[in-house]
Amino acid sequence: MSLRDIGSLWQMAQKPSRLIIGLMSGTSLDGLDMALCRISGHGKETTARVLEFETAPYENAFKDDILRIFSKKTVDLEKLTLLNEQTGNLHAGLINAFLKKHALSPSEVDCIASHGQTIYHAPKRLHGLAAYPDATLQIGDADHIAVKTGIITLSDFRQKHLAVGGEGAPLAVYGDYLLFSDRQEDRILLNIGGIANFTYLPSDGDTAKIVCTDTGPGNTLLDALARRDFSRPYDRDAEIGFRGNVNETLLTRLLEHPFFKEALPKTTGPELFNLDWLGSFLKEPVSGEDLMATLAQLSARSIAEAIISIHKPAAIYVSGGGCHNPLLMRNLQQLLPPYTIKNFDELGINPDAKEALLFAVLANEAIAGKGTAIAGLPAVTMGKISMPG
Incomplete structure (x- = not known):
């Protein structure tokens, strides 16, 4: 990450509020939830409004592709690898269409919070392998989203939760x-x-x-x-x-x-x-x-x-x-x-938009917050940062 990138993140953190697009793609595979959120403050001073929300439906061919690797112990590794990039590209295209529909330029949006597509969740209680940790895996590469939208993207939120002793869910x-x-x-x-x-x-x-x-x-x-x-x-x-x-x-x-x-x-x-x-x-x-x-x-x-x-x-x-x-x-x-x-x-929140909003809040905390200690886990912020340049 360059000094210019660090400067961009610093400037974003100093703003009184941030415009963040939260993304959620759940296990139902009905489509990509996109919530344009105005988030002010951080920590217990956080306030949030959902300005625009929609679910962009997935085509059946994409759903079928995901279902070939979804929640299965044995999958085609090439298909998994390809779908990581493909999902990122697809989500970027849907975000760009969302921006165009709502007459937004990428420069107006501070960042994107991408949950990705969960394809396997493996807490120890499920896998039962004493030598291995709790684990979870989401696909939809965020570098592809950042580059193709021109917007800083935060992703892979669940890994920090695992690293500090959680099970990666619920966040x-x-x-x-x-x-x-x-x-x-x-x-x-x-x-x-x-x-x-x-x-x-x-x-x-x-x-x-x-x-x-x-x-x-x-x-x-x-x-x-x-x-x-x-x-x-x-x-x-x-x-x-x-x-x-x-x-x-x-x-x-x-x-x-x-x-x-x-x-x-x-x-x-x-x-x-x-x-x-x-x-x-x-x-x-x-x-x-x-x-x-x-x-x-x-x-x-x-x-x-x-x-x-x-x-x-x-x-x-x-x-x-x-x-x-x-x-x-x-x-x-x-x-x-x-x-x-x-x-x-x-x-005051559309029930369908809630999960996308919550990931926007996690991104806001990663940029401007200090983390919150909850449920026996230490105060941490979550999300990996992908720059568009």
């Missing part, structure tokens, strides 16, 4: 704490993506009491079943699930899996919760509709039981694709009657 806790803590209300910020996770934020502000954890499958099994058995990318409006009935015998078997019995916090991924995993529990034929209904209840039960285990009634704010599944949301409300369940937009 939502940092942005959740900085943006959404409230002195009047205990809050649970529930994100139902492919994998469901939540952050518990106590109203007394004590970071030692914060809990951030995965709970198990959110949409990943529902989406996989919709693709395999119904040739749909997902079960829109729970149309399939509402036609089915929960198979209580199967549900009981699924919930006996050891992951659901582990203490919080914990992380997981589609490496565990996939259709092969589901098939290992099927002892008799179950219709596709009944499977969908059962899996929606599995997601709801595992979320509800994890939330109840922290023994703190709180207001629950829901984001992620799962908040658009009316069957899943109905199940949650039935399982959590003492809790008030609200859509995340009641906090």
Whole structure:
């Protein structure tokens, strides 16, 4: 990195606010979430607004390519290598189209925060290999994004979390704490993506009491079943699930899996919760509709039981694709009657934009912050910096 580059970063850090594009591409592979965010301050003085948001859908050919290497122990190494560069190029092209649509020049944007595309998440609890550490891997090379957009790009946020003793996930806790803590209300910020996770934020502000954890499958099994058995990318409006009935015998078997019995916090991924995993529990034929209904209840039960285990009634704010599944949301409300369940937009943020915003906050902290100690981990900032020149 040149002295000129260091000077650019210094100047960005001194600004009272920064314009940052946050990017998120989740396990659902529906597209690239892009949130143009105005972020002021840092640490507990951080404030953020989402100025523009959209999800640029992926073409089926790209999805199929990713699925060939996604969450698989054995893959074509050439395909993996090529897709690292290809994903970076694709994301750069989508960002450039986003800039053009909103009449922005690259010089107006301070930086890009790129989560990348997770292709394998391997905490020790999953791989079980004593000689190897917790690990995770995201592709979508940030140098390609920086060069092709002309904008400083921060990426690979999860590796620092691993390096200081975390599992690389969930990272939502940092942005959740900085943006959404409230002195009047205990809050649970529930994100139902492919994998469901939540952050518990106590109203007394004590970071030692914060809990951030995965709970198990959110949409990943529902989406996989919709693709395999119904040739749909997902079960829109729970149309399939509402036609089915929960198979209580199967549900009981699924919930006996050891992951659901582990203490919080914990992380997981589609490496565990996939259709092969589901098939290992099927002892008799179950219709596709009944499977969908059962899996929606599995997601709801595992979320509800994890939330109840922290023994703190709180207001629950829901984001992620799962908040658009009316069957899943109905199940949650039935399982959590003492809790008030609200859509995340009641906090002033589009629930679909939340994850992209949180990575923009992580980039802001890396540029202008000092790090925040949360959940037993030291105060660190996350993200590797790619310069455009």
